[in-house]
Amino acid sequence: MAKNKIVLAYSGGLDTSVILTWLKETYDAEIITFTADIGQKDELDGLEEKALKTGASKVYIDDLRAEFAKDFIYPMFQSGALYEGQYLLGTSIARPLIAKRMVEIALAEGATAIAHGATGKGNDQVRFELTAAALTPNIEVIAPWRDEAFREAFPGRAEMIAYAEKHGIPVQASASKPYSTDRNLLHISFESGMLEDPWFDSSAADVEDMYVLSVSPEKAPDEAEYIELEFEGGNCVAINGESLSPLEVMEKLNEIGGKHGVGRVDMVENRFVGMKSRGVYETPGGSLLFTAHRKMESLTMDRDVMHLRDSLISKYSTLVYNGFWFAPERIAIQALVNESQKNVTGTVRLKLYKGNIMAAGLKSPVSLYNPHIATMEADPTQAYDQGDATGFIRLNALRLKVSSGVTGASGIN
Structure with a gap:
């Protein structure tokens, strides 16, 4: 009789290898591993061989980078999403794509379950399983870290390392x-x-080797660099005149x-499961894209449309997180966001210098900024009569005067 199949989200680290x-032992099942290539670079080296040596019957390593950029990062950035005012949702936005592909593989392979190595304290368990529930509601999800027997067997990393050695699992565990x-x-x-420890200084020189994507501002070039990002319909389509794909x-x-x-963030955030956690993030490219996109919107986006979209940023960010x-x-929110982006077209020039991103110029064929109307000099278009502001202010002040008369509160101490 054929064994049941389980598709495991696999990174090749100690946890998922164990x-x-x-x-395989507990469920007497055939294990199919799935790894999404979403830009981990050399972390994927040798992963297929390692999975097969560890006991996987089949290995999927799928290049999802283009889909990740086009269908997940770009739509999210159009929304202006920023969780708790700081986090650009780098981990959060990757999880639904990984889970989506994992259930697709499970269906194609006739698997009865999917499994992940997310801990019972983190956000990722929720992200994986909510995606599975939305896309394949009847599939079983196995979360070993929420299994009492698993936790009893592996109360710490020492037990996992010993288990790996006993079973000949090729892992590298280091305290370095x-x-x-x-x-x-x-x-x-x-x-x-x-x-x-939230008092630990993540910018200290002695931990500089922790960072991968960026140099410290102190070690950045002593001369500023200018770059130009071109947008069409809210999406960046070119850099310095060169047409590029989202990836x-x-x-x-x-x-x-x-x-x-640029793009380093050190924050204490609120996890969905209820606890606070401290995270340090490097998001250099995302920080440039976020800043440039916002600047482009300031020139091309209707005021009330922008304010309506902005009122949904916190909700949208929380949903993604x-x-x-x-x-x-x-x-539904994305549909509104997509509509808001139709005229976000033009070019943004940024100046980069030692961790700073500064606006250095905006232009657009559909700009809503009219220098003739906004000028402090004489308006040749006569589109705005300053005298009209008297009635505008009087009408807006009416309810304040009525309220003050009823409550007797002048607001003056």
Whole structure:
């Protein structure tokens, strides 16, 4: 009788390598591993061989970078999403894509379940499983870290290392990097280890080797660099006059931004599961794209449309952070966002210098800025009569005067 199949989200690290063998033993199942290439670079080297040696019956390593940039990063950036005012959602936005592909493989392979190595304290377990629920509601999800037997067997890393040695699992576990990382096309994150102390200085010179995508501002070039980003319909389509795909845009901006030390964030954030956590993020390309996009909107986007979209930023960001990418409310907000972006077209010039991103020029064929109307000099168009402001102010002040008369509160101490 054929064994059941389980598709495991596999990184090749200690946790998922141990989980692979544990699943195979515990469920007497055939384990198919899936790894999404979303920009991890050399972290993928040797992964197929390692998975097969560890006991996988089949290995998927799918290049999803282009889809990640076009269908996930770009739509999210059009929304202006920024979680808790700082986080550009680099890890959050990758999870629905990974989970989507994982359930697609499960269906194609006739698997009865999917599995992941996310811990019971983190956000990723929620993101993976909410995506699976939205796309394939009847599929079983196995989360070993929420399994009591698994936790009893592996109360710490020492037990996992011993298990790996016993089963001949090829893993490298080292204390040389006392923190965990997650890398993709949009960013790289660092957490746990010494970073669990919020007083620890993540910008200190002695931890500079932790960073991967960027130099410190102190080591950035002593001369500023100017770059131009061209937008069409809210999407960046060219850099310095060179037409690029979304994937190529992200790769190019990461290179430029990292060279100038931009995009580092150190924050304490609120996880969906209820606790606070400290994370350090490198998002050089994303920071450039976010800034340029916002500047382009300032020139081309109607005021009330912008304010309406902006009123939804917190909601949209929270939906992405919490794993509701495929929820109907996120899709509904995205429809409004897409409509708002139709005229976000033109060129933004940025000046980069030692960690700073400065606007250095805007132009657009559909600009809503009219210098003749905005001028402090005589208006040749006579589109605005300053005398009209008297009635405008009087009507807006009416309710304030009425309220003051009723409450007797003048607001003056």
